[in-house]
Amino acid sequence: xxxxxxxxxxAAYRVRIALNLKGIDYEAVPVHLIRDGxxxxxxxxxxxxxxxxxxxxxxxxxxxxxTMAILEYLEETxxxxxxxxxxxxxxxxxxxxxxxxxxxxxxxxxxxxMRYLVDELGISEEAKTTWLKHWIVEGFDSMESxxxxxxxxGTFCHGDTPTMADCYLVPQAFNAIRFDIDLSxxxxxxxxxxxxxGLPAFVKAHPAQQPDAE
Amino acid sequence: xxxxxxxxxxAAYRVRIALNLKGIDYEAVPVHLIRDGxxxxxxxxxxxxxxxxxxxxxxxxxxxxxTMAILEYLEETxxxxxxxxxxxxxxxxxxxxxxxxxxxxxxxxxxxxMRYLVDELGISEEAKTTWLKHWIVEGFDSMESxxxxxxxxGTFCHGDTPTMADCYLVPQAFNAIRFDIDLSxxxxxxxxxxxxxGLPAFVKAHPAQQPDAE
Numbered sequence: 001x002x003x004x005x006x007x008x009x010x011a012a013y014r015v016r017i018a019l020n021l022k023g024i025d026y027e028a029v030p031v032h033l034i035r036d037g038x039x040x041x042x043x044x045x046x047x048x049x050x051x052x053x054x055x056x057x058x059x060x061x062x063x064x065x066x067t068m069a070i071l072e073y074l075e076e077t078x079x080x081x082x083x084x085x086x087x088x089x090x091x092x093x094x095x096x097x098x099x100x101x102x103x104x105x106x107x108x109x110x111x112x113x114m115r116y117l118v119d120e121l122g123i124s125e126e127a128k129t130t131w132l133k134h135w136i137v138e139g140f141d142s143m144e145s146x147x148x149x150x151x152x153x154g155t156f157c158h159g160d161t162p163t164m165a166d167c168y169l170v171p172q173a174f175n176a177i178r179f180d181i182d183l184s185x186x187x188x189x190x191x192x193x194x195x196x197x198g199l200p201a202f203v204k205a206h207p208a209q210q211p212d213a214e
Numbered sequence: 215x216x217x218x219x220x221x222x223x224x225a226a227y228r229v230r231i232a233l234n235l236k237g238i239d240y241e242a243v244p245v246h247l248i249r250d251g252x253x254x255x256x257x258x259x260x261x262x263x264x265x266x267x268x269x270x271x272x273x274x275x276x277x278x279x280x281t282m283a284i285l286e287y288l289e290e291t292x293x294x295x296x297x298x299x300x301x302x303x304x305x306x307x308x309x310x311x312x313x314x315x316x317x318x319x320x321x322x323x324x325x326x327x328m329r330y331l332v333d334e335l336g337i338s339e340e341a342k343t344t345w346l347k348h349w350i351v352e353g354f355d356s357m358e359s360x361x362x363x364x365x366x367x368g369t370f371c372h373g374d375t376p377t378m379a380d381c382y383l384v385p386q387a388f389n390a391i392r393f394d395i396d397l398s399x400x401x402x403x404x405x406x407x408x409x410x411x412g413l414p415a416f417v418k419a420h421p422a423q424q425p426d427a428e
Contacts, residue, residue, distance in 0.1 A: 050359030069309035088290045095283035107321035145264030
């Protein structure tokens with residue numbers, strides 16, 4: 001199995017965590033998002049993934065893009081270490097938490113969006129940082145409310161084993177810390193992040209541990 | 215089953231299509247996103263969904279938010295009319311197409327984001343429209359490439375029966391048309407939209423057909 005990845009990509013980080021949790025060996029193929037005008041915009045990569053985004057996963061069956069589609073696929077094809085609970089409502093809850101990150105935070109803070117804000121709208125560095133933090137804070141407010149009020153919240157987002165939701169929470173919390181966001185108002189997010197980040201599957205997936213880390 | 219919905223919400227539109235395709239009866243509970251400073255920001259609604267977004271689905275089991283989580287839940291609890299194929303790679307493809315809309319287009323064109331651009335960054339009406347169109351065009355370029363090159367594309371996004379991907383494509387194409395985006399460069403998107411939009415499940419889900427339509 002091949003994972004086209006960039007060490008700092010939050011989306012690739014999620015998939016690396018899931019692969020490690022499931023104990024799936026893979027070959028990391030680095031795609032540099034800055035170098036060469038962005039290697040994800042080069043024809044060789046667009047031929048693999050016409051969306052021009054990372055990650056892309058390739059196995060003997062085919063080529064997959066979009067992190068949630070990849071994680072659901074891994075769940076269906078490698079079910080031994082499950083990342084979703086068995087009951088439909090629990091599964092919905094895990095997906096819901098993952099999607100707060102996937103749909104409500106991360107798309108607004110992507111490299112391409114930051115570039116548009118600066119290059120097309122001419123916003124200042126300060127306004128850019130305010131934008132970045134605003135959407136993380138909005139999303140974390142929402143995620144923390146969901147976590148705080150639900151009896152299913154445990155050592156991890158849902159219960160006492162890691163799920164897909166933790167694969168999303170950790171890279172997003174890592175980004176938040178990188179942008180100096182104080183996690184102390186987010187008791188559950190901070191606690192779960194702390195419970196995850198030292199586990200071998202999460203350590204091995206960390207941006208600093210990647211072959212293309214700078 | 216109750217669906218907290220707003221006629222013009224693209225996310226609620228997706229869930230209405232899925233409910234109709236599966237033949238599930240539901241009660242529409244309108245949540246007005248403009249009136250009363252946004253009914254989704256009122257305590258009564260936040261108590262149901264602390265994220266303060268539509269849609270929210272409630273059934274006898276519990277309360278669900280985030281459209282992909284809701285659609286996967288409906289698929290697991292009401293499998294009779296499937297909206298995902300049976301093979302893992304086909305399922306991944308349907309989810310991938312859905313997520314191009316869910317993650318790469320729609321989050322950037324949400325009401326809350328448009329408001330931030332105008333209120334906080336002070337951008338002009340013209341720059342706002344350019345922003346809106348830019349992300350739809352980027353996302354549709356990517357979606358069209360995926361559709362055009364894959365042998366699985368049929369009458370609908372994947373094969374000859376509607377799937378989750380069509381539940382995402384139709385509301386997004388409807389929005390694109392509303393913002394005067396020419397769909398003719400998107401042969402597959404335009405064709406699939408045309409094949410869907412007249413079907414009873416899609417007609418009944420259309421914003422203009424909702425009890426709260428204006």
